[in-house]
Amino acid sequence: MTGTDPASASATPDRPVRTRFAPSPTGDLHIGGVRTALFSWLYARHCEGEFLLRIEDTDRKRSTEEAIAVILTGLRWLGLIADQPPVLQSQRLDRHKKAIQQLLDADKAYRCYCTPAELARMREQAMADGGKPRYDGRCRDRADKPAALRPVIRFKNPPAGEVVIDDLIQGRVVYRNAELDDLIIARADGSPTYNLSVVVDDADMQITHVIRGDDHLNNTPRQINIFRALGQTPPHYAHLPLILGPDGSKLSKRDGSTSILACKAQGLLPSAVLNYLVRLGWSHGDQEIFSLAEMIALFDVRQVNKSAAALNLEKLAWLNQHYMKISPVADLLALAEAQFERAGVALADGPGLTELLAVQKERVKNLQELVEQSRFFYEDIVAYDKAAAKKHLRPAILPAMELLAGRLAALTEWTGADIKAVIDTLATELNMNMGRLAQPLRVAVTGGAISPGIDMTLALLGPDKVQQRLHTALEYIRRRARAG
RNA sequence: GCUCCCUUCGUCUAGCGGUCCAGGACGCUGGCCUCUCACGCCGGUAACAGGGGUUCGAGUCCCCUAGGGAGCACCA
Numbered sequence: 156m157t158g159t160d161p162a163s164a165s166a167t168p169d170r171p172v173r174t175r176f177a178p179s180p181t182g183d184l185h186i187g188g189v190r191t192a193l194f195s196w197l198y199a200r201h202c203e204g205e206f207l208l209r210i211e212d213t214d215r216k217r218s219t220e221e222a223i224a225v226i227l228t229g230l231r232w233l234g235l236i237a238d239q240p241p242v243l244q245s246q247r248l249d250r251h252k253k254a255i256q257q258l259l260d261a262d263k264a265y266r267c268y269c270t271p272a273e274l275a276r277m278r279e280q281a282m283a284d285g286g287k288p289r290y291d292g293r294c295r296d297r298a299d300k301p302a303a304l305r306p307v308i309r310f311k312n313p314p315a316g317e318v319v320i321d322d323l324i325q326g327r328v329v330y331r332n333a334e335l336d337d338l339i340i341a342r343a344d345g346s347p348t349y350n351l352s353v354v355v356d357d358a359d360m361q362i363t364h365v366i367r368g369d370d371h372l373n374n375t376p377r378q379i380n381i382f383r384a385l386g387q388t389p390p391h392y393a394h395l396p397l398i399l400g401p402d403g404s405k406l407s408k409r410d411g412s413t414s415i416l417a418c419k420a421q422g423l424l425p426s427a428v429l430n431y432l433v434r435l436g437w438s439h440g441d442q443e444i445f446s447l448a449e450m451i452a453l454f455d456v457r458q459v460n461k462s463a464a465a466l467n468l469e470k471l472a473w474l475n476q477h478y479m480k481i482s483p484v485a486d487l488l489a490l491a492e493a494q495f496e497r498a499g500v501a502l503a504d505g506p507g508l509t510e511l512l513a514v515q516k517e518r519v520k521n522l523q524e525l526v527e528q529s530r531f532f533y534e535d536i537v538a539y540d541k542a543a544a545k546k547h548l549r550p551a552i553l554p555a556m557e558l559l560a561g562r563l564a565a566l567t568e569w570t571g572a573d574i575k576a577v578i579d580t581l582a583t584e585l586n587m588n589m590g591r592l593a594q595p596l597r598v599a600v601t602g603g604a605i606s607p608g609i610d611m612t613l614a615l616l617g618p619d620k621v622q623q624r625l626h627t628a629l630e631y632i633r634r635r636a637r638a639g
Numbered sequence: 640g641c642u643c644c645c646u647u648c649g650u651c652u653a654g655c656g657g658u659c660c661a662g663g664a665c666g667c668u669g670g671c672c673u674c675u676c677a678c679g680c681c682g683g684u685a686a687c688a689g690g691g692g693u694u695c696g697a698g699u700c701c702c703c704u705a706g707g708g709a710g711c712a713c714c715a
């Protein structure tokens with residue numbers, strides 16, 4: 156246990172693969188955490204193992220119910236479902252305390268009576284001596300028990316030898332035990348600390364592969380030592396490189412644009428977010444588009460890059476547009492409906508969502524854009540887009556528009572094809588380009604210069620709304636003509 | 640300060656000693672298509688951090704430097 160012993164650092168347990176995602180519920184679930192969850196989930200699926208969720212909510216001051224809800228709903232939205240009910244770390248206190256007692260009994264832990272002031276001095280001294288701020292182990296063999304002081308409990312880290320981590324991503328990383336100090340495993344009030352809890356939980360949950368951010372790499376040798384002191388075999392480790400913000404800086408938990416909630420609010424599709432994330436640090440040749448089934452079949456943590464990746468929001472947007480385009484209408488229905496509801500747009504008075512999606516999904520980047528560019532189907536035009544009206548609703552077009560309104564009113568069949576025929580015929584008769592007629596019409600019925608093909612736009616709008624809006628537009632043009 | 644990790648186009652990446660005057664994708668950009676927007680199609684732009692080795696040959700192996708990151712709590 157104290158010597159170099161690479162073989163047992165990550166012994167291969169002969170049991171099915173089991174991964175876990177273990178977030179602490181202290182804020183928004185950001186996109187970096189989601190990727191960690193995705194990789195853990197993918198690896199479990201790939202190996203036909205299990206993926207578990209553990210909420211590390213032992214920091215009562217910072218953990219919140221809302222944050223737990225965000226994690227749960229976020230993962231559900233993405234489809235990263237755990238195979239068992241989530242484990243709440245806060246409910247495992249007894250197990251943690253038992254483990255602490257076990258270490259105490261085995262003389263692998265001891266009580267430390269040093270005061271905070273004493274520890275601070277020790278750190279300063281260590282720094283001054285050119286080392287890292289560490290505890291010197293002075294209470295290891297302390298015989299007295301000062302009644303006035305409430306002790307913490309420290310783990311007896313092996314003093315010599317080294318810990319070898321054969322990390323699935325980082326490769327072999329070696330730490331000398333001399334670099335590690337005796338960390339606190341129980342606070343003065345008896346509550347267990349992070350490194351102890353993690354080890355006990357991972358052991359009890361029979362986790363075989365710990366896939367987490369590489370900010371934990373430095374904790375790993377300590378955790379491996381605790382595993383062994385507890386008589387357990389450490390799991391395999393895979394430390395993922397961190398994700399950086401679009402500007403290359405550290406991803407902030409408070410950065411609104413990178414939280415999973417924000418992605419949803421922006422109308423991004425789960426499939427796009429997943430596809431974007433899987434390509435951050437992992438690739439399969441030149442392939443950019445991966446279905447869930449392909450990800451599961453092809454993904455292997457061992458292929459993940461070691462370097463940090465910066466977020467490229469434009470590429471996410473592009474992928475999202477791609478998925479808007481290729482997703483069957485049926486798959487988008489529920490997501491789109493929710494987005495309209497969030498935006499406060501009532502769908503009752505307008506085309507059905509299925510029909511709308513059929514024409515709109517190919518031309519919008521995300522669901523938010525879908526809502527914004529479809530409002531006019533459901534809500535009255537409050538005002539014309541200024542530039543569009545100025546350019547297209549001018550007096551010169553009045554005769555043509557009046558003719559058009561008449562012919563559309565005479566239509567008995569209100570289909571895209573019939574509408575198109577009317578417009579084409581009139582354009583030919585008047586010797587106009589299709590566009591010279593279509594644009595004013597578009598502004599008249601949508602209020603702006605952007606919409607699906609004019610025939611489909613009118614078809615979806617229905618004859619009544621079209622007539623009503625055309626008359627309003629004709630009045631507008633006449634008024635403008637009179638005004639000179 | 641100490642320990643550990645990283646370094647190919649602006650960004651994500653391919654590359655696992657010769658097939659690389661470095662490939663794909665996003666972005667940007669020229670053109671085509673076109674009733675608007677978008678899509679699509681054709682083309683362009685742009686990178687092996689620097690320096691030493693090893694080798695017949697290095698983006699690919701080794702070392703150093705520089706730069707970046709993480710951790711070093713009675714937080715998780």
